[in-house]
Amino acid sequence: MSTTSPRSREQVRRWRGYLADERAEAAVYRDLASRRTGPDRDILLELAEAERRHEQHWLDLLGVDGDRPTRVSVRTRLLGLLARRFGSVFVLALLQRAEGRSPYEDEADATPQMAADERIHEEVVRSLAMRGRSRISGTFRAAVFGANDGLVSNLALVLGVGAAGATPGLVLATGVAGLLAGALSMGAGEYVSVSSQRELLAASTPSPQSADALTRIDFDENEVALVFRARGMAAPEAERAAHELLAERVAPRLPADDVDVETVGTPFGVALSSFLFFASGALIPILPYLFGASGVVAVVVAAALVGVALLASGAVVGLLSGAPMILRAVRQLAIGFGAAAVTYVLGLLFNAAGV
Structure with a gap:
């Protein structure tokens, strides 16, 4: 032009x-x-x-x-x-x-x-x-799940107990107990989960001793092809792959599934992330009670603080996943407030029934 x-x-x-x-x-x-x-x-x-x-x-x-x-x-x-x-x-x-x-x-x-x-x-x-x-997926998953669980579960706990007629002091004590119990449970659960996952993946990785044995086996009569067949290859293809592997005779390496143990994250790192992020999330709903608020004011402030945090975490998840940030933020908010609303209504019903 x-x-x-x-x-x-x-x-x-x-x-x-x-x-x-x-x-x-x-x-x-x-x-x-x-x-x-x-x-x-x-x-x-x-x-x-x-x-x-x-x-x-x-x-x-x-x-x-x-x-x-x-x-x-x-x-x-x-x-x-x-x-x-x-x-x-x-x-x-x-x-x-x-x-x-x-x-x-x-x-x-x-x-x-x-x-x-x-x-x-x-x-x-x-x-x-x-x-x-891929590098941050394990720890990031634990962090996001931990923070959101802390936000939603402790908001629901605080609102439910408060709606049932508990005093502000009792609501605060319940919130602190929920924070500690949830954070410890999340940390322990993630440690066991990631440790187990890493052990399962490691069990699929060929051992160094097996690779070393390749240099000492009979070239014409061996079972290396069976390893390839066990990994899913057809018999002719497995025989050909085994022959090519043995023909090299230099730094032999048995076939392995396409897994990477490191991308899962370390058990301690994931557990610590879960503990800290659950605790940080669970702290937000009890902040109004820590500063002396009570009644409707405490409920409104707690809900507003948690709402902002849920929007922020949803936006971050959307950003890193390449999904629309606003949609992910609104979805996170709707799920969190939906769960909290259920417990709040139940608390009101228990209070009305004198339980």
Whole structure:
């Protein structure tokens, strides 16, 4: 498109916005690359170069208008800030969503190649973020579950006991007891769960002694093919794989299932995360009672604090999973308040019945 062709004020405004965002996103990729090494760094620099090509497209369209300063969108400024401060999987997750929401599909002034680029960028960033998600999945799962269990269970406990007519002191004591009991139970349960899961996965990994035996067996008469068949290979394929393995005779390695014990998390790390996050979540509903509030005021404040925390945790889960953050936040809020409402109503019924 020629820069001298007629264009509306709205077009110029839109193009300048695209130009500013492309420049800012390229800077984000460069910031992330400066904190990486190896292939990841090269990939991020290639993405920055692709954004520079998109930037040039809008500069060509704008002509002299491209020299005017343009405000970057709030979303892109936030990405830049996070990239400079953290450079973590959170930034990659935000970039993934940003690339997936590219407006170029419906933008007549963008080329089809630019729209395709953005879709490919989304998949590239998704793959980079996936590694970080895998590394934190075990501990993050325990943290999210722990915090939400603490929020919902202790809010329900406090509201139920309060609605049944208990004094503020008794409500507070009940909340503290619920915090300690729940946190200890969560920590112990996660420790046992993760330990058991790691043991099951480790049991599927070939032992070093078995791999060492490969160097001493009869080349023509052996049972190595049975190992491959036990892993799901057909007999002819197993025989061929066993023959190739033994023919190497260098650092032999038995086949293993595609599992990684480390991605499950360490038992102690997951247990500690569960304990701390359950405790932090369970503390929030009893804060009003700790500061002397009672009655309806304490209930409203506790519900409001828990509501904010549920919205925040739901948004974080949505961010890291690539799902819509608002929907995940609202879902978390609805589930938590639904459970608390049930116990509150039951407490009112018990109080009315004089129980």
